[in-house]
Amino acid sequence: MLRMSSLFLRTLRDDPADAEVASHKLLVRAGYIRRIAAGIYSWLPLGYITYRNIERVIREEMDAAGFQEVHFPAMLPKEPYEESNRWSEYGPELFRLQDRKGADYLLGPTHEEMFTLMVKGEYSSYKDLPLSIYQIQTKYRDEPRPRSGIIRGREFVMKDSYSFDIDDAGLELSYQKHRDAYVKTFKRLGLNYNIVSAMAGAMGGSKSEEFLAPCPTGEDTYVLCEKCGYAANVEAMKTVIDTPTTKEFPALEVLDTPNTPTIDSLVEVLNSQYGGGYTGADTLKNVMLMADDKAIAVLVPGDREVDLKRLQANLSGVTELRIFEEEDFAKNPQLVKGYIGPQDAKKFGIILYADPRIAPGTAWVTGANKKNSHARNVVNGRDFTPDAYVESAEVRAGDACPSCKAPVIIDRAIEIAHIFQLGRKYAEALNLTVLDQNGKSQVVTMGSYGIGVSRAVAAIAEQTHDEIGLSWPVEVAPVKVHIVATGKEDKPFDVAEKIGTELESLDITVLLDDRRDPSAGVKFKDAELIGAPIIIVVGKALEQGNVEIRIRKSGEKSESTVESAVSTVATMLSKLV
């Protein structure tokens, strides 16, 4: 039984000055975590118990699914990461260090290489597969900008699993088993989440899905169709295109449009001088970008911005993408800023990408590649031809759901897990093969599956807190019951002690506020801030032989006799999430 009189804890009355988001403020105020450096935190007793509860739930579900736990060092030699090319690919985000002999080491940002090599060292037959192994490990990433307390740290704990299969069908099965285990895990953790389609990104591989916990302070944006349940990270959202009309358009016509370098100014001139009825959606924006030092053009409807994140996720093989700057225009004098059109892309030698909204057979108003001039009836397929179509325009609430065409909503969320069908990228790089039943060597196919363990503490805090403090789901709460004894007589303290002991004998964890000095108000505030699911107050009601039982989340209060308090609380807990 934890006791407030001796617990290593100091709650704070004021929000810390360096915290912005609720989980960060409250975890610091309630004495769960303390900052050590940017993105690096220490756990105090209440925080560490909470963290371990989450870890325990995850471990139980992994084990129940038949996955086996292993453990790698956090500090690793350079060589495996050179073989997979990530020693250089990972860039400045990798924490590097040297030993006394000058040999290079790194602090593991993720462990695909090590798992692959471990399996390679032990197994060599298809009979050994499938295999799924996992670890719960501290990861290190020198993030350009750590933020939001424990949500994005430079040191954090991740549960990472890897599956090994002989073929794609096996991978599909292993992937599904992990997905199911994650669903069970997050249900127990009391998190609301959506499973959304995602881009595999830098990890490589094909299919990937994210578990996103909706939360206004989250870093990820995703779309959700409330009608059919389709959900996707905006990067992975597929654009629905109306069936193209086969309509014939008049010939391309160049218009005199002085001083119209922006879409708004162009639409104004079109409507006042060229017939009217135009909106930004009728115009075609030709956005110039530098992709790894190569100039590219991206076509999007004039009323939409290019979503760089989305574009990059969908442009394979591009590591650096940025908007054209003045000096880039200076190097490309044929491009007339504000009046660029796709008609001369071939002539200019620029690769032309188009958002799918710029469908073949559609006609647009766009730049005429001449100052103060635009062109209308510029038809895709007749007047220009994109080299490739790539999802690149910003996604908006109300856009059509790709599976049922209903308008989607857009929401923010914290990424709590990400699962990947990696395929053979790492197995090939590190030469992980087994013999199949014909005695032939086969490259193993892999999946990787991560849960942000320390991040989950913050995600749960974000979703469950209220104005007065934390309010934990039963499975993760540092204690299930917080008993507050009030008054100056010994009796409430004795009764509280007795109830606490009985609860603990039923494996219900207890934090007893046995402090004699602080007033009742102080103890109530602390209990609410700390966030145990049930608060028992032993005080005034004792005159009638009762104690007060409060449910933290609902604020519901009831009284119970001292004798029945323990069973009443046990029943309540079994009904709470």
Add this chain to the structure above:
RNA sequence: CGGGGCGUAGCGUAGUGGCUAGCGCGCCUGCUUUGGGAGCAGGAGAUCGGGAGUUCGAAUCUCCCCGCCCCGACCA
């Protein structure tokens, strides 16, 4: 890396060149109080982020450095 903000006691803060750096919370001692962050009295606690400079005099002005937060870029 670009833009913005900040750094004074454990926490939150006041203090734009001049006396011993002020206040609230927390902490210690005593008394009083005890159902919503009590009261009184006394007390401890500060290299004012660091260094250099300007000045009779610097928390305060200048320069350099360090750290932290936010927005963006970036990010299994």
